[in-house]
Amino acid sequence: MDNKKNRSRTRSRIVTASVEQPFSGGELAPSPGRVSDGGFWRWGDDNLFPNALALMSRRSTIHRRIINDKADYISGKGCSYDTDNLVLKAVSDRANGSGDPLRQVINRLAFDKALFGNAFLEVVTDADHSFLSLYHQDASRCRIARDNTAVILHHDWAHYRPSEATRVPLYPNFEVGDDGCLRAIIHYKDYEPMFQHYGVPSYIAGMNVSTIAYKTDKWNISRLENSFQLSGVMMLDGGVDDQAAAMEIMNTANKKFAGNPGQVMFVVREGNRQDNSRFIPITADNDGDWKNLHDQATSDIVVAHSWFRALSGLDYGGGFSAERILHEYEIALNTVIGVEQEELLEPIRRVIELVLSVDASSLEVINRPPTKAKPDYMKVWEARKADGYDFDATDPAQNLYLSQIRKHNLPNPD
Numbered sequence: 090m091d092n093k094k095n096r097s098r099t100r101s102r103i104v105t106a107s108v109e110q111p112f113s114g115g116e117l118a119p120s121p122g123r124v125s126d127g128g129f130w131r132w133g134d135d136n137l138f139p140n141a142l143a144l145m146s147r148r149s150t151i152h153r154r155i156i157n158d159k160a161d162y163i164s165g166k167g168c169s170y171d172t173d174n175l176v177l178k179a180v181s182d183r184a185n186g187s188g189d190p191l192r193q194v195i196n197r198l199a200f201d202k203a204l205f206g207n208a209f210l211e212v213v214t215d216a217d218h219s220f221l222s223l224y225h226q227d228a229s230r231c232r233i234a235r236d237n238t239a240v241i242l243h244h245d246w247a248h249y250r251p252s253e254a255t256r257v258p259l260y261p262n263f264e265v266g267d268d269g270c271l272r273a274i275i276h277y278k279d280y281e282p283m284f285q286h287y288g289v290p291s292y293i294a295g296m297n298v299s300t301i302a303y304k305t306d307k308w309n310i311s312r313l314e315n316s317f318q319l320s321g322v323m324m325l326d327g328g329v330d331d332q333a334a335a336m337e338i339m340n341t342a343n344k345k346f347a348g349n350p351g352q353v354m355f356v357v358r359e360g361n362r363q364d365n366s367r368f369i370p371i372t373a374d375n376d377g378d379w380k381n382l383h384d385q386a387t388s389d390i391v392v393a394h395s396w397f398r399a400l401s402g403l404d405y406g407g408g409f410s411a412e413r414i415l416h417e418y419e420i421a422l423n424t425v426i427g428v429e430q431e432e433l434l435e436p437i438r439r440v441i442e443l444v445l446s447v448d449a450s451s452l453e454v455i456n457r458p459p460t461k462a463k464p465d466y467m468k469v470w471e472a473r474k475a476d477g478y479d480f481d482a483t484d485p486a487q488n489l490y491l492s493q494i495r496k497h498n499l500p501n502p503d
Contacts, residue, residue: 128235130286136246139205139229142290146204151387152292155394155401159203162400162421163429164196165454169474176447185213185222191437195454197225198277198433203394205229206279206290209240210436212260213270214444221444223437226274233276233286238262240274260436261443275436295393298386397421400459411460418458430454465492 132138146153168191170177184191194210201208209226232241234256243254258264260273278288391398397417399410430453438449456475463472470487473480481487 129232129241130235132232132287136232136249140247142205143229145296149390151390151401151403152295152394155292155391155396156200156203158400159394159396159425159429160196160200162418162426162456163199163203163433163454164192165430166457167192167455169451169453169455171448171451172479174447174451176445177441177449177452180221180223180441180445181452185224187224189225191223192454194223194225195430195433199429201225201228202277202279202288202429202433204290206281206288206293207231208277208433210275210277211257212263212273212275212440212444214263215270218444218446221441223440231274231276237286240276260440275440277432277436291395292390292393295390298389298393395425414460415458415464419464422456426456430456463491465490467491469494 133141146156168181170181172178181191183189184194198208198210205228207228209228209231211224211226213222213224214220226240226242230242230244230246232243232246233239234241237259239256239258241254241256243249257266257272257274260275263271263273266272279291281289281293387403388398391401391403397420399414399417400421434452434454438452441447441449441452458475463475467475467490468487469489469491470480470482470484472491473487
């Protein structure tokens with residue numbers, strides 16, 4: 090299906106340097122790419138907001154599943170292009186010096202954009218335009234320079250040292266690096282009012298429910314580890330020499346036993362001749378409340394991501410419905426997937442045309458549904474295109490609807 094009509098509907102934007110300069114060797118000032126000071130815009134109050142987002146994605150199962158699925162659907166099954174264009178074939182098969190195919194680069198960009206609301210693509214070439222390499226840069230390593238014309242890369246922003254950082258200009262401005270190559274970075278970001286330098290992930294309103302889902306999972310794990318035993322308080326009669334010793338016992342017991350279901354908090358008190366030590370159980374019949382809380386959090390996560398339950402594997406418990414999966418996939422393709430694909434591909438096409446001087450308008454992502462079945466209203470050429478096969482939209486035989494083929498028991502393109 091043609092997704093070009095969705096280009097104007099994207100809520101994201103591609104960030105470039107504020108001063109655009111023509112791309113030519115004579116206008117590129119040599120620069121070692123080193124950072125002499127710490128002039129950058131902080132990403133979050135402590136500059137470690139990406140670390141917090143990454144940690145949350147590793148703890149919340151549904152949240153992580155949606156991010157993974159979004160990246161996989163957006164990167165599709167590879168790229169289609171004009172088969173006569175050998176340059177596009179070379180870029181698609183090997184996008185950089187590391188041998189990564191373009192599909193893998195797009196997948197990583199889509200993952201970062203779904204997780205952080207930002208993604209960074211490094212463009213590498215030379216003054217003669219003899220080659221082009223496209224590298225994904227981990228968004229958590231990137232910060233925007235104070236002058237808004239470059240990206241600063243550092244391996245560990247919790248222990249930032251300017252001498253260990255590298256500065257790369259924002260596209261379309263290029264600079265010469267230490268290896269003599271020309272480099273620039275394309276910054277993708279999701280638009281959010283009041284946020285100028287960095288994008289905000291689409292699920293920002295669902296961060297709290299992602300935390301709830303993680304904590305309910307953790308609570309269930311704690312119950313399992315303690316064999317679903319009752320929680321309680323153990324009152325112990327005993328003697329201590331001084332207040333400091335009593336506090337040490339209390340702190341040790343709290344650190345070791347308090348806070349999880351099925352565990353015991355010990356309370357030590359001054360004893361007398363009779364031993365009144367006893368265990369006081371804490372009972373609560375709230376399993377249903379916890380389950381409802383977890384289910385509600387899961388639903389809210391899907392909504393916050395602007396995603397779909399069937400594509401997240403959440404409805405398989407009620408039976409596998411290929412029809413519903415295909416229906417939701419069609420909606421996602423025209424509302425989320427196609428829009429994100431166009432946003433990621435458009436600057437890549439421009440770079441290919443600028444550096445390699447070839448027409449890159451035919452470069453597209455191959456979209457295939459998660460199940461093999463295709464709707465009856467699809468034409469043969471649309472089905473062949475969706476599966477990455479050669480197609481001819483002017484061929485009368487390929488303009489038959491799949492319903493016509495199935496009705497007459499003709500060979501099915503599936």
